[in-house]
Amino acid sequence: MTTFKTLKLIATRSSDTLLQDAAGAAALVVMLVISLHLPVFV
Secondary structure (H helix, E strand, O other): OHHHHHHHHHHHHOOOOHHHHHHHHHHHHHHHHHHHHHHHHO
């Protein structure tokens, strides 16, 4: 239960930048997937 409370506390503290952080993480995942598939295109 403390893990859930900790995650909830972190989410409430960083609610201003949470969407930007999620977009940045998604962009990193997309770049990783593209870079792993790059040798197939060459």
